[in-house]
Amino acid sequence: MLHETALENVVPAVELRVRCFGVESVLRLPRGIRTNRQARAEALEILQALGLGSVLAQPGNALPHGTRRLVELARAIALRPSFVLLDEPAAGLSPLELELLAEVCLNLARSGVGVLLIEHNVPMVLSIADTVTCLHQGKLLFQGTPEELRANDSVASVFLGIDEPLEASS
Secondary structure (H helix, E strand, O other): OOOOEHHHHHHHHHHHHHOOOHHHHHOOOHHHHHHHHHHHHHHHHHHHHOOOHHHOOOEHHHOOHHHHHHHHHHHHHHOOOOEEEEEOOOOOOOHHHHHHHHHHHHHHHHOOOEEEEEOOOHHHHHHHOOOEEEEEOOEEEEEEOHHHHHOOHHHHHHHHOOOOOOOOOO
16 A cells, blocks of 8 residues: 555455456456456546545555545445455544545445444444444443443443443434
8 A cells, every 4th residue: 555546556456356367457458458447447436435536646655544544445345345344444533534434334334235343433333333232351241222322321331431321422
């Protein structure tokens, strides 16, 4: 990711999915040219959908941390997975990037992609999750809806050190 542009980071993920033999690409045979154009077009579309149209030509090492995280997410989306596991995707994101991440997760889920978040940003999780599972010291502490979690005193006590239910965020 360091020296390649944001676009160049996503194109290979699309190429893995559309499959083109290396010789067709290297020799610039018609199929190789078509595949490369398709991959670039799809990568561009994904990056623009993530609000990254302004950084397409910037090298990865010049991107802010949050933007790099979104480019990584674009690579995952480019593979058209049926399921994604995102480990702390909100870490280091600005409020605007966090809002975009939440929308991307919702859109993935709406499109039929399973999304599993391992995340400590409780307000974001509660705003987008259908089901929340809380573990404490390797044991299941809670599993249920965000509304049920907000009313669960034991979760608030363990994770937040308070004895009051979590307020619904607006």
